[in-house]
Amino acid sequence: xxxxxxxxxxxxxxxxxxxxxxxxxxxxxxxxxxxxxxxxxxxxxxxxxxxxxxxxxxxxxxxxxxxxxxxxxxxxxxxxxxxxxxxxxxxxxxxxxxxxxxxxxxxxxxxxxxxxxxxxxxxxxxxxxxxxxxxxxxxxxxxxxxxxxxxxxxxxxxxxxxxxxxxxxxxxxxxxxxxxxxxxxxxxxxxxxxxxxxxxxxxxxxxxxxxxxxxxxxxxxxxxxxxxxxxxxxxxxxxxxxxxxxxxxxxxxxxxxxxxxxxxxxxxxxxxxxxxxxxxxxxxxxxxxxxxxxxxxxxxxxxxxxxxxxxxxxxxxxxxxxxxxxxxxxxxxxxxxxxxxxxxxxxxxxxxxxxxxxxxxxxxxxxxxx
Amino acid sequence: xxxxxxxxxxxxxxxxxxxxxxxxxxxxxxxxxxxxxxxxxxxxxxxxxxxxxxxxxxxxxxxxxxxxxxxxxxxxxxxxxxxxxxxxxxxxxxxxxxxxxxxxxxxxxxxxxxxxxxxxxxxxxxxxxxxxxxxxxxxxxxxxxxxxxxxxxxxxxxxxxxxxxxxxxxxxxxxxxxxxxxxxxxxxxxxxxxxxxxxxxxxxxxxxxxxxxxxxxxxxxxxxxxxxxxxxxxxxxxxxxxxxxxxxxxxxxxxxxxxxxxxxxxxxxxxxxxxxxxxxxxxxxxxxxxxxxxxxxxxxxxxxxxxxxxxxxxxxxxxxxxxxxxxxxxxxxxxxxxxxxxxxxxxxxxxxxxxxxxxxxxxxxxxxxxxxxxxxxxxxxxxxxxxxxxxxxxxxxxxxxxxxxxxxxxxxxxxxxxxxxxxxxxxxxxxxxxxxxxxxxxxxxxxxxxxxxxxxxxxxxxxxxxxxxxxxxxxxxxxxxxxxxxxxxxxxxxxxxxxxxxxxxxxx
Numbered sequence: 001x002x003x004x005x006x007x008x009x010x011x012x013x014x015x016x017x018x019x020x021x022x023x024x025x026x027x028x029x030x031x032x033x034x035x036x037x038x039x040x041x042x043x044x045x046x047x048x049x050x051x052x053x054x055x056x057x058x059x060x061x062x063x064x065x066x067x068x069x070x071x072x073x074x075x076x077x078x079x080x081x082x083x084x085x086x087x088x089x090x091x092x093x094x095x096x097x098x099x100x101x102x103x104x105x106x107x108x109x110x111x112x113x114x115x116x117x118x119x120x121x122x123x124x125x126x127x128x129x130x131x132x133x134x135x136x137x138x139x140x141x142x143x144x145x146x147x148x149x150x151x152x153x154x155x156x157x158x159x160x161x162x163x164x165x166x167x168x169x170x171x172x173x174x175x176x177x178x179x180x181x182x183x184x185x186x187x188x189x190x191x192x193x194x195x196x197x198x199x200x201x202x203x204x205x206x207x208x209x210x211x212x213x214x215x216x217x218x219x220x221x222x223x224x225x226x227x228x229x230x231x232x233x234x235x236x237x238x239x240x241x242x243x244x245x246x247x248x249x250x251x252x253x254x255x256x257x258x259x260x261x262x263x264x265x266x267x268x269x270x271x272x273x274x275x276x277x278x279x280x281x282x283x284x285x286x287x288x289x290x291x292x293x294x295x296x297x298x299x300x301x302x303x304x305x306x307x308x309x310x311x312x313x314x315x316x317x318x319x320x321x322x323x324x325x326x327x328x329x330x331x332x333x334x335x336x337x338x339x340x341x342x343x344x345x346x347x348x349x350x351x352x353x354x355x356x357x358x359x360x361x362x363x364x365x366x367x368x369x370x
Numbered sequence: 371x372x373x374x375x376x377x378x379x380x381x382x383x384x385x386x387x388x389x390x391x392x393x394x395x396x397x398x399x400x401x402x403x404x405x406x407x408x409x410x411x412x413x414x415x416x417x418x419x420x421x422x423x424x425x426x427x428x429x430x431x432x433x434x435x436x437x438x439x440x441x442x443x444x445x446x447x448x449x450x451x452x453x454x455x456x457x458x459x460x461x462x463x464x465x466x467x468x469x470x471x472x473x474x475x476x477x478x479x480x481x482x483x484x485x486x487x488x489x490x491x492x493x494x495x496x497x498x499x500x501x502x503x504x505x506x507x508x509x510x511x512x513x514x515x516x517x518x519x520x521x522x523x524x525x526x527x528x529x530x531x532x533x534x535x536x537x538x539x540x541x542x543x544x545x546x547x548x549x550x551x552x553x554x555x556x557x558x559x560x561x562x563x564x565x566x567x568x569x570x571x572x573x574x575x576x577x578x579x580x581x582x583x584x585x586x587x588x589x590x591x592x593x594x595x596x597x598x599x600x601x602x603x604x605x606x607x608x609x610x611x612x613x614x615x616x617x618x619x620x621x622x623x624x625x626x627x628x629x630x631x632x633x634x635x636x637x638x639x640x641x642x643x644x645x646x647x648x649x650x651x652x653x654x655x656x657x658x659x660x661x662x663x664x665x666x667x668x669x670x671x672x673x674x675x676x677x678x679x680x681x682x683x684x685x686x687x688x689x690x691x692x693x694x695x696x697x698x699x700x701x702x703x704x705x706x707x708x709x710x711x712x713x714x715x716x717x718x719x720x721x722x723x724x725x726x727x728x729x730x731x732x733x734x735x736x737x738x739x740x741x742x743x744x745x746x747x748x749x750x751x752x753x754x755x756x757x758x759x760x761x762x763x764x765x766x767x768x769x770x771x772x773x774x775x776x777x778x779x780x781x782x783x784x785x786x787x788x789x790x791x792x793x794x795x796x797x798x799x800x801x802x803x804x805x806x807x808x809x810x811x812x813x814x815x816x817x818x819x820x821x822x823x824x825x826x827x828x829x830x831x832x833x834x835x836x837x838x839x840x841x842x843x844x845x846x847x848x849x850x851x852x853x854x855x856x857x858x859x860x861x862x863x864x865x866x867x868x869x870x871x872x873x874x875x876x877x878x
Contacts, residue, residue, distance in 0.1 A: 014833070115803060119689075123800075131800075131807050135814065142818045149817040149831045157813075270691045277802030284810055 001300060003078040004071065005210040013148050015217040021208060021289065022225035024151045025201030027232065028286035029110040029279075032256040034198045034233060035240035039249050042191035044176070045183040047237045049191025053199055054230025056192065060346055061202050061226055063353045065219045068209050070360055076206040077300045083355050093301045099337075099344055100294040103200075104287050105317055106337050108132055109330055111283050112321075118257060118276045129321040132280075132287070137314045139288045140295060141307065144211050147292045151285040158282050161275065162232065165239055168259040172242035197338035198233065200345045201286070202226045207293045391473040395425050395490045402427060405477050412480075417446055422453060423490040427476070432483035434502035437464070442485060442498060455494045458487055466499040478556065503527065503633075508534075513780060514614055518655040523613040528558055528632040534615040535562060535630075539622060543567075549580050551594070555587035558632040559594065562618075567625045569858040572641060575822050576627055591631035595638045600820050605788055607781040608821040609640040610647065617651050624840075624854055641822035645829065645841035648672075650778035653844055661844035668776050669842075675773030676790055678766050679716050680797035680805050686712040688801035704760035713798030715759050719767045720794065722749065724787070727771075829854070 038046040068074065071082070076096065080089035112128045139150055183191075205222050212218055240255040252258050263271040291313065298309035324330055392398050399414050406412050411431055417424040424446060428438070441463035449461050459467055470476065471494045476486050483501025508530075511523035524531045536544065545565045550556045559580060563573055579598040588594050595609045596602065612618065613636050618628045621639045629638040648668055653661035685692050686705070693701060708715055726745040733741055750768075753759050770790065777783040789812065796804035819826040829837035839845045840854045 017833075119801065119803065123803075128803070131803075135807065135810050138811070139814045142814070145825075146814065146817045149827070150814060152831065152833070153813055153817070267694060267697070268692050269694050270689075273689045273692055273802055277806045280803065280806040281810060 001077075001081060001303075003082045004074050005078065005300075006073055007144075007211055011144055012211050012213045013145065015212050015214040016221050017148050017152060018205065018208070018212065018218055018221040019225035019228070020152045020155050021148060021204060021285075022202050022222055023229050024155050024282075024285035025204045025289050026199055026226070026229040028201070028283050029107050029114065030198030031233060031236060032114065032254040032279075034195065035237045035255045036249055036252060037194050037198075038191045038237065039241065041194050042183045042187045044178070044241065045181060045188060046191055046241060047177070047234050048181070048183075049188050050195055050234045050237050051230065052188065053192045053195045054227070054234070056346065057199050057202055057226050057230065058223055060349055061205065061222050062219065064203065064206055064349050065222060067349070067353045067356050068206065068218075069215070070356060073210045073215070075208075075210055075300075077297055079206075079352065079356065083352065083359060090301060093297055096344070097294045097297040097301070099340060100290045100297075101313060101317070102333075102337050103341065104136075104290045104294070105320060106334050107283055107287055107290070108317070109321065109324065110334065111279065113327070113330065114254065114257070114276060114279065117254075119273060125321050125325075126318065129318055132284075133314050133318055135284060136287050136291050137310055139284070140292045140310055144208070144292065147285075147288045148208075148211075150288055154281050154285040158278065161278065161282075164260065164263055164271070164275075165235065167263050168239050168243045171262070172239055174242055176242050176245075177238065193342060194338075195233075196342040196346060197334075199229070200341045201289075202229075203345045203349060204289055204293060206349070207296065389473060390471045391476065393491055393493075395423055395488075398425065398488070401473060402477070402480075405473070406480070415443075417443070419447075419449065419453070424453070424458075425488045425490070426485055427480060427488070428485035428500070429480060429483070432481075432503065433485060433500045437500045437502075438485065442487065442500070446487070453489055455489065455492050455496055458489065458496050462487070462496070462498060464498040464500060468497045469494045470497055471495060505530065511614055514612065514617075514778070516614075516650075516652055516655075519651055520614075520616050522615065524615060524630075524635045524637060526633050526635055528560060528630050531615075531630050531635075531637065532560060532562070535618055535622075535628070538615055538619040539564070544622070547577065551580065551583055552585060552587040557588050559588075560630045562622065562628040562630065564622055564625075567623070567853070568627055569625065571858075572627055572822060572824075576629070576640065580629075588631065591629065591634040591636050591638050594629065594631055595640075600822060604815065604819055605785040606644065606816070606819055606826070607647070607779070607785065608642060608819065608826070609638050610642040610779060611636045611638055611781065612779075613637070614651065620651060620654060621646075625858070641824045643821060643824070643828045643841075644816060644826050647779045647782040648777060649841065658844040658846050665843060668778075671773035671776045672786055675770045675786060676793065677805070678770050678773075679720065679790060680793040680808075682763060682766050683712045683716045683794055684797040684801045684805055687798060701760070701762060704754075704762055707757035708760055709757070711798075712763075713794070715763060716767075716794055716798075717791075719753075719759055719763060720791065723767055723771050 034050075035046065038049050042049045067079065071078070074082075077089075077093050080092045083089070084092065108129060109125075111132070112123075112125050115128060116123055116125070139146055202222070202225075205218065209215070209218065236256060240249060240259070243259060244252060244255060249255060257272050257275065260272040260275045261270065265271065268274065291310070295306050295309040295313060298304045299306040324333070391401055395416065402414070403412065409429075411429055413426075413428055413430050415426040417426065426442065426446075445461045445463060446458070449457075451457075453461070455469060459469070468479075470479075476495070476497070479497050480486060483503060484497045484499045486495055486497055488495030505527040506525055508522045508525065510521050514523075522534065524534065532546065541564060543565045545563055547561045549559045549561070551559050561573075561576055561580065576598070580594075583594075583597055585597070588597075592611050595607075595611060599608045601608065610617075610621075615637075618637050618639060622628055626639050626641065629640070631638075648665065650664075653664055656664070686701070690698070705712075710718070726742075726749075730738055730742055730745075750764050754761055754764060771787075774783050774786045774790075777786060793805060793808040796808045798804075800807070816827055817825075817831060825832050828834065829841055834855050836852065837854045839849060
C-alpha cells in the first residue's frame with residue numbers, strides 16, 4: 001500500500017466542489033432533529049452551542065488540511081501508514097472503515113424511521129432499506145465522479161427547501177430566545193458535544209483530498225462549505241426555538257418537519273409529505289459519500305476489489321436492518337455511534353495532526369512511497 | 371448427430387483476394403458474369419475498331435444513359451488509331467477516371483455505377499464514374515419543422531448532402547474523411563469536422579470507432595449511431611440525428627463532428643450532451659430573450675411531462691391530504707364514477723395515448739387527420755362520460771403528452787415518454803417515496819452515461835458556467851465571445867472581445 005495516491009487525470013475534480021461535498025456530508029438526517037437535542041442540554045442558548053460547534057469544526061478542518069498539506073497527495077489511510085507503520089495502521093484503518101459503515105447504517109435507519117413515522121407507518125424496514133441500498137450501490141459503483149456529481153446535484157436540487165423557512169419565521173417570537181447567555185458553560189459544552197453527531201461529515205476532506213485538482217484552494221472552499229452548514233444549522237435552531245414553546249420543543253422529535261406542516265403553497269396543503277419524500281435526495285449524497293469512503297478503504301488497505309467490497313457491505317447492511325426492530329435499540333446504537341463520532345472526527349484528527357507535525361518537525365514535504 | 375443435423379452451411383466468400391482479370395475479352399466476360407451471379411442487367415458492350423476490341427461493362431440501371439452514350443460510347447466509336455488505356459483516358463469525356471486491372475476493384479465499382487472500359491490485350495482498364503443513383507430533389511424538412519431559418523433537409527445522396535454542408539460553411543479548414551463500412555454492402559461514410567475547432571481526441575475516438583466496426587451492412591445512419599455509441603442499454607440517446615443542414619452547421623462551428631452515410635437522409639452529430647438535445651435552431655435564429663423563454667418553457671414542459679401523471683397517481687392513492695379542500699370536492703366527484711384505482715386508470719390512459727401516437731405515425735395522410743380528431747376528442751370525452759376515467763386525469767395526460775413533444779429531438783422525446791411508465795408504477799406502489807426513488811435513480815444514471823467518453827451532463831455537472839449561455843439560456847451576441855468550452859475547441863475566440871464590449875459615453 002502506498003502512502004500517496006495519484007489518481008488518473010479524468011477522476012479528479014475541481015476544488016470548488018469541496019464546498020458541496022462537505023455541506024451535503026454534514027446535512028443529512030440529523031438536521032431535522034437537531035434543535036430538540038441541543039435544547040435539552042442548553043435551553044435557550046442552544047444556538048450559541050451550534051455556533052461554537054461550528055467554530056470548532058472550522059478549527060479541526062484547518063488542522064486536518066494543514067496535516068494533509070505536509071504530504072503530496074494522500075488520504076487518512078496513507079497518513080496512518082506513514083505514522084504508525086504497517087500493522088498498527090491496519091488496525092486504525094479497520095476502525096475507520098467500520099465506523100463509516102455504522103454511520104451509513106445509522107443514517108439509513110433514521111431516515112427509514114422518519115418515513116415510517118410521517119408517511120407510511122406500515123412500510124417494512126427492509127423494503128425501503130433495499131431500495132436505498134440499491135441506489136447507493138448504483139451510485140458508488142460509478143466511482144468518485146458520480147458520487148461528487150450526486151453531491152453537487154443533490155444540493156442544487158434540494159436548495160429550495162431552505163427557502164421554506166420563511167413561513168415559520170413569520171410566526172416566530174424572538175422573546176423565546178431571551179434572556180441570552182443564561183445557561184452555564186457546562187450546559188453549553190454539553191450542547192456542543194451533542195451537536196457533534198450532526199455536524200460530522202467535514203472529515204471526509206481527509207479521504208477525497210487526493211482527487212482534488214487545485215490542492216491549494218481546498219482550505220478556502222472547505223471552510224466556506226462547513227461555514228454554510230453551521231449557518232444553516234444555527235438558523236434552523238434559532239427559528240425552532242422562536243417558533244415552538246418550551247414544552248412543545250422538548251416533545252417534538254423532528255422540529256424541522258413539524259415546521260413544514262404549516263406551509264401552504266398553492267395547490268399543496270400538507271407539505272411535509274413532499275418534504276419527507278424529498279429528503280431522500282438530501283440523504284443520498286450523505287450515504288453515498290460515507291459508503292464510498294468505506295469501500296475505498298477496503299481497496300486501499302486490503303487490496304480487495306472495490307466492487308466486491310461494495311456488494312459485501314451492501315448485503316451486510318441489509319441483513320443488519322432486519323435485526324433491529326424497535327426504537328430503543330436504534331436510539332442506543334445512534335448514541336453510541338454519536339459518541340464515537342465525536343472522538344473519531346473531532347478529537348483524534350487533532351491528535352494525529354500533532355503526531356504528523358512531530359514526525360516532520362524538520363522536513364518539508366514527503367513525496368516518497370514506503 | 372446433432373452436429374450434422376444443425377450444421378451451418380459453409381458459404382465461400384469470394385472476391386477476397388485481389389487478382390488481375392484475364393486479358394481475353396471472352397474469358398473476362400465469363401468471369402464478370404459469374405461474380406455478379408449472372409444478373410441479366412449487366413451490359414457487356416463490345417466495340418470493334420478495326421482489329422481492336424473494346425469492352426464496356428456496366429449495370430444498365432445504375433448509370434446515366436446520356437453521359438454513357440455521349441461521353442463514352444461516341445468518343446470511343448469515333449476515335450482513330452491504336453488505343454491503349456492511356457489514350458482511352460484522354461479520349462472519353464468523363465471527369466472522374468481511375469485505372470485498374472484487379473477483378474474485385476472492377477466488380478466493387480460496377481455495382482456503384484461506374485463503367486469499365488477495357489481493350490483486349492491491354493494491361494489496364496479504365497473505370498469511368500457515370501453513376502446516377504436514385505434520389506429526390508431538395509425538399510422541406512418533415513420531422514423537424516421550424517418557423518424561422520432555412521428549411522431544406524438532407525436527401526439520400528451523400529454528395530448532395532456534403533454539397534449542402536460545404537455551401538453553408540465555406541471554410542477551407544472543413545475536413546472530410548471517407549470510410550467504406552460494411553463487408554457485404556459497402557456504404558460510404560463521411561466524417562466532417564472543422565480542423566482547427568474540433569478537438570483532436572474527439573476526432574480520433576470517432577475515427578477509431580468507425581473503423582473498428584465489423585458488420586455485414588449498415589442500413590442507415592441511425593444504425594451506425596447505435597453501433598458506435600457508448601452505452602447501448604440506456605434509454606437516453608448519446609448522438610443527435612438530424613435532417614437539417616443548418617443544425618449540422620451550427621454544431622460544426624461549435625466544435626462537434628458530423629457523420630454522413632450514403633443513402634441516408636439523417637446526419638449524426640457527436641459528441642452530444644444531454645442539454646444539446648434541448649437546443650433547437652430556432653432559439654438561435656430568434657432574439658435572445660425569445661430564445662431563452664422558449665428554452666425555459668421547454669425545460670418546464672419536460673419536467674411536468676415526467677412528473678405530473680406519477681404525482682397524480684401517488685397523491686390520489688396515498689397522500690390525498692396534500693390536495694387543497696376546494697379541489698378535493700371536484701376530484702372526489704370525478705373519481706367516484708371510476709371503478710379502477712388511480713394507478714390502473716393512469717396506465718390505461720397513457721397506453722391509449724401511446725396507441726394514438728403510434729397509429730397516427732403510420733396512417734396514410736388522408737386518414738390521419740380524421741383519426742386524430744376521433745382519437746383525441748371523441749375517445750377522451752366518451753371515456754369520461756362512460757365513467758372510465760376522470761376529467762382531471764385527461765387534462766393531466768394531455769399536458770404530459772404535449773410536454774414530451776416539445777423536445778426538439780424525437781429520440782429524447784421518446785425517452786421521456788418511456789421513462790414515465792416506471793415512474794408511474796413506482797408511484798402506484800410506494801407513493802411519494804417511490805417517485806423520489808425513481809428520480810434519484812434517473813439522476814445517478816444520467817451522471818454515469820458518457821457520450822464518446824465525455825460526461826453526459828456537461829455543462830451542469832462538470833460545472834462550466836461559461837457554457838450556460840449556450841445550453842440553458844441565450845444572451846445577446848456581445849457576450850458570446852467564446853465557443854462552448856464543453857467541446858474543448860482549439861480556436862476559442864469568435865468575436866474580438868474589445869470590439870464586442872466597447873462602451874460609449876452619453877452623446878458621444
